[in-house]
Amino acid sequence: MHTLFSRINNTSALLSSCVMGLLAAIAISSILIQFFESPIEGGSVLVKKVKITHGRGRQYKYEHAHVDFEVDADLSSLFNWNTKQLFLYVDAEYTNARGVKNAVVIWDRIVRRKADAKIHYAGKQKYHFKDTNTFRDAQAIYTLRYNVMPHVGALVYGVAASTNASVPFPPMVNNA
């Protein structure tokens, strides 16, 4: 502490330890907040229509599924001071005729503010949904999942809503 340089050295050492302690406390506090938070209720995933067609162009030999669905959920209880953003995604889980278990993400959204946390989406899927073999005789459960991404700390995954019951895939439209 006898020179300016050594004062800067010593103070910055204690400062960085304090900052690390502060970050650890923030991470622990948000884990505790989420632990005592009640789970998400009142959400719903409704599948309006599913259509199976040939793919376009080079994808003609594969079966493509087109899903119209509606998602409703209130996720504002997931926002605390340590929440940076929520990553939401709807995925379809099914076992195809060959016995292979699949989980395909068909829609996602990033929510950065608590004001945007009341989700309502009615429309088409965002991403291609195809099976390498066939969708025949299969049925899928559609689930809205979330991933809470904090400023500092651990990622937390959860389920917001689900169709619960399986939604069957209709037979393919032959002239599509």
Added chain:
Amino acid sequence: MSSFLQELTEGKIDFVGQQQVELISRVWLIGSTILSFVLGFAAQNLQVTFGFFGVSTLLLALIVLPPWPMFNRHPTQWLAVRSKSD
């Protein structure tokens, strides 16, 4: 000129001043860490936490880093030069 610059950049303070600086910075930093956590948690706003912490650290730097005269009030009493004795 060069010795003036050297003194300026060295910023020496005496031993009692060093003890005071160490005490001040330790108490200030730990206190502001706790206070900024509590304030931010109450406001549920991370910007409050780091804004408060940043401002308080700047204030600490102003108080502790420059060689203020209050840290030089107890200069070291050097013994007189002893002549060579055989």
